[in-house]
Amino acid sequence: MTYTIGVDYGTLSGRAVLVDVTNGREVGSELLAYPHGVMDSTLPDGTALGHDVALQHPQDYLDVLSHTIPKLLQKTEVSAEDVIGLGIDFTACTILPVDDHGKPLCFYEEHASRSHSYVKLWKHHAAQDKANQLNDVAEQRGEVFLQRYGGKISSEWFFPKIWELAEEAPDLYDQMDVMVEATDWVIWQLTGTLTRNACTAGYKAIWHKQEGFPSEEFLKALSPKLVNAVSEKLRGPILPIGEKAGELTPEMAEKIGLSPGIAIAVGNVDAHVSVPAVGITEPGKMLAIIGTSTCHILLGTEEQIVPGMCGVVEDGVLPGLYGYEAGQSCVGDHFNWVVETCTPASYFEEAALEGIDIHELLTKKAAALAPGESGLLALDWWNGNRSTLVDVDLTGMILGMTLQTKPEEIYRALIEATAFGTRTIIEAFRTSNVPVDEFYAAGGIAEKNALAMQIYADVLNMEIKISASSQTPALGAAMFGAVAAGKDGGGYENIHNAAAAMGKTKPDPYQPHASAVDVYDALYKEYSSLYDYFGRGENDVMKRLKHLKSKSTPVHV
Ligand SMILES: Nc1ncnc2c1ncn2[C@@H]1O[C@H](COP(=O)(O)OP(=O)(O)O)[C@@H](O)[C@H]1O
Numbered sequence: 001m002t003y004t005i006g007v008d009y010g011t012l013s014g015r016a017v018l019v020d021v022t023n024g025r026e027v028g029s030e031l032l033a034y035p036h037g038v039m040d041s042t043l044p045d046g047t048a049l050g051h052d053v054a055l056q057h058p059q060d061y062l063d064v065l066s067h068t069i070p071k072l073l074q075k076t077e078v079s080a081e082d083v084i085g086l087g088i089d090f091t092a093c094t095i096l097p098v099d100d101h102g103k104p105l106c107f108y109e110e111h112a113s114r115s116h117s118y119v120k121l122w123k124h125h126a127a128q129d130k131a132n133q134l135n136d137v138a139e140q141r142g143e144v145f146l147q148r149y150g151g152k153i154s155s156e157w158f159f160p161k162i163w164e165l166a167e168e169a170p171d172l173y174d175q176m177d178v179m180v181e182a183t184d185w186v187i188w189q190l191t192g193t194l195t196r197n198a199c200t201a202g203y204k205a206i207w208h209k210q211e212g213f214p215s216e217e218f219l220k221a222l223s224p225k226l227v228n229a230v231s232e233k234l235r236g237p238i239l240p241i242g243e244k245a246g247e248l249t250p251e252m253a254e255k256i257g258l259s260p261g262i263a264i265a266v267g268n269v270d271a272h273v274s275v276p277a278v279g280i281t282e283p284g285k286m287l288a289i290i291g292t293s294t295c296h297i298l299l300g301t302e303e304q305i306v307p308g309m310c311g312v313v314e315d316g317v318l319p320g321l322y323g324y325e326a327g328q329s330c331v332g333d334h335f336n337w338v339v340e341t342c343t344p345a346s347y348f349e350e351a352a353l354e355g356i357d358i359h360e361l362l363t364k365k366a367a368a369l370a371p372g373e374s375g376l377l378a379l380d381w382w383n384g385n386r387s388t389l390v391d392v393d394l395t396g397m398i399l400g401m402t403l404q405t406k407p408e409e410i411y412r413a414l415i416e417a418t419a420f421g422t423r424t425i426i427e428a429f430r431t432s433n434v435p436v437d438e439f440y441a442a443g444g445i446a447e448k449n450a451l452a453m454q455i456y457a458d459v460l461n462m463e464i465k466i467s468a469s470s471q472t473p474a475l476g477a478a479m480f481g482a483v484a485a486g487k488d489g490g491g492y493e494n495i496h497n498a499a500a501a502m503g504k505t506k507p508d509p510y511q512p513h514a515s516a517v518d519v520y521d522a523l524y525k526e527y528s529s530l531y532d533y534f535g536r537g538e539n540d541v542m543k544r545l546k547h548l549k550s551k552s553t554p555v556h557v
């Protein structure tokens with residue numbers, strides 16, 4: 001028997017999964033919640049943090065490896081000699097400043113109380129003003145890269161974050177040797193060598209296989225301080241996803257209980273790594289990872305500009321293909337909002353009596369409604385619109401409320417709105433000559449909510465295949481570990497072969513129901529006209545309301 005390990009670094013915890021190389025069977029898993037969690041109010045020494053700051057401690061990432069892997073082997077009684085490879089995936093853009101030995105600046109005692117020496121987590125939003133300025137400068141200069149990112153660079157990405165560091169802590173900026181994605185930093189610790197991955201370089205740091213990173217002139221136009229941001233601070237070879245980054249060093253092998261010299265895959269990202277885990281290796285098959293928010297990943301054979309996508313990157317998902325990413329900022333978050341804001345105590349009592357979760361109760365009641373029966377139609381912009389409008393200032397809306405409207409009707413209308421949002425994204429790809437012929441879903445909601453998946457099948461008029469794994473990213477990472485080991489090392493020659501043997505979806509995909517498809521076609525037309533009316537400038541009432549809100553002074557009585 002041979003095994004591979006995938007480690008999935010999420011926002012709050014890291015999970016290692018041991019997988020059988022021959023068939024993708026998940027033999028066991030171990031999780032460690034990050035001891036420092038997300039630091040958004042104070043640093044470990046009590047130093048207070050400002051608004052919109054979200055940091056992490058890199059020691060937690062190393063602790064995940066040294067705590068979970070030895071336990072995993074012990075629990076499953078698998079010998080370290082039988083593990084041939086390891087892959088990881090991470091949230092992104094999650095970056096940290098390090099010295100020339102890869103030591104994070106926050107590990108220096110003298111920097112322990114300086115927020116800029118820590119990891120800036122993907123949802124660190126304190127660089128929004130930098131993102132706004134960057135977008136203005138890029139637009140004025142006619143930078144072509146903007147089109148590849150739906151017209152806007154997000155404050156969550158690399159350049160706004162490094163600019164924030166350069167401006168607010170210039171001495172740390174000078175002291176750091178390189179700024180590195182956490183996924184690449186962990187791989188560096190495992191192999192002893194710095195490599196960067198094409199996925200985060202492309203989607204988060206505006207890198208293009210032919211054009212490279214943004215030019216020095218552009219960086220100088222942002223700030224003279226950033227002129228060396230690419231030549232020095234982003235140094236390091238960029239490897240395509242699917243390659244081997246190196247081999248496990250003896251020191252790390254000792255710490256994490258694996259054999260020295262096993263293959264370590266190039267770093268990867270949680271959404272993108274999931275694609276082969278459901279067996280996708282070719283164009284035309286979209287995977288949606290549906291949870292708190294949704295990421296859509298799709299492969300194509302050519303680089304096309306798709307309005308409002310998050311990015312297109314050659315080799316960014318699988319080698320030899322273009323990977324496209326799009327997304328919806330608010331999905332499960334809406335459903336939670338209904339639970340917390342629109343659901344009376346009697347529903348909670350009923351759920352407790354039935355011994356089910358409140359989401360399950362609302363879903364059960366919503367499932368008893370026919371499509372269109374509630375008379376409601378919603379716009380799913382509770383947290384802005386990521387694709388296709390790329391506008392964080394848009395807000396949500398529910399039309400058709402009456403005195404008879406019930407919580408389960410709102411719950412269902414929001415599920416429908418997220419499905420309409422996904423259909424809008426699919427149509428944007430199709431009209432831009434990027435085919436979407438099949439639809440796959442993974443993530444918490446794909447697994448837990450059958451009604452939501454049936455609604456998606458009906459709204460999209462497509463079969464929906466569900467990932468067979470409840471740990472899809474970790475499975476994907478483990479598969480890349482087996483590919484890094486190679487065929488001669490007991491793994492696979494390439495990710496295509498690994499996906500064929502190890503990737504899986506559940507039997508019995510969701511099928512569209514013809515009668516529901518017709519009703520949803522009619523509702524989608526209405527959704528689209530509201531989408532354009534409120535989202536494309538015909539009526540900017542959402543922005544005017546937001547503006548008024550920001551100007552108003554609260555009245556306290
Ligand atoms: N049964 C359910 N049906 C629909 N949404 C649910 C259900 N249970 C939890 N949720 C929502 O799913 C989201 C969590 O999704 P999950 O994939 O588990 O996590 P994450 O996206 O953070 O990785 C939360 O927003 C929660 O409100």
Ligand SMILES: O=C(CO)[C@@H](O)[C@@H](O)COP(=O)(O)O
Pocket residue numbers: 010011090091092093122269270271291292293295
């Ligand atoms: O942005 C990406 C991927 O591009 C994610 O890593 C980031 O949104 C975090 O997602 P999760 O909260 O882990 O689902």
